[in-house]
Amino acid sequence: MRAPDTGNDWLGLTDAELPIGEMYHWCVRPDCGAVVLFSGTVRDHAEGRSDVTHLEYEAYDEMVVPKLDEIVAETRARWPEVGRLALVHRIGRLELGESSVVAAVSAPHRPEAFAAARFAIDALKVSVPVWKREIWSGGSDWGTGAADLVEASEVGNSSGSEMTQ
Structure with a gap:
């Protein structure tokens, strides 16, 4: 997966390793003094499970980018x-420590970059x-904490004191 040649949005779904460094550098712009990058990684535990060995991600491929467009x-x-906004999710088998999702945002100042990211x-x-x-080690199941999907416009402004999932 490569950075787009034009525009300020990098959106996608891939089964390849996420290019985190490239996403960060792509977000840097001369008019933006802040870049915030969030990378979600595979951990060895989940609610009620202490021995997670890996994850497998699936997606409704045709709907992912349109939904990412709504978020943008x-x-x-x-x-x-x-300034620039990158949202890329990985699918397939991911091992412990691998990045499954990246959100990167640039803005002129850090408060807006943090809030937007x-x-x-x-x-x-x-x-x-x-x-x-x-x-x-003892089996598999769909991730805990799953909920019905909502529209991006229904997601509250996060100030750090509230979490959505």
Whole structure:
């Protein structure tokens, strides 16, 4: 997966390793003094499970980018000063420590960059049709904490004191 040649949005779904460094560098712009990058990684535990060995992600492929587009539109409506925005999710088998999702945002100042990045990842988690299966030594099951999907516009402004998932 490569950075787009034009525009300020990098959206996608891939089964390849996420190019985290490239995503960060792509977000840097001369008019933006802040870049916030969130990378969600595979951990060895989940609610009630201490021995997760890996995850498998599946997605409704045709709907992922349109939903990411909605998140971008909502992010830019709430924080018009956002420069570049990258939202990319990985599918397939992921091992412990691998990155499954990246949200990166640049803005002129850090408060807007942090707020927009927090909103983007929170909205992605609750509005994009991607599901994870947790595999552990004794079996497997779909990830805990799953909920019905919502529209990006329904996701609250995150100030750090509230979490969506």
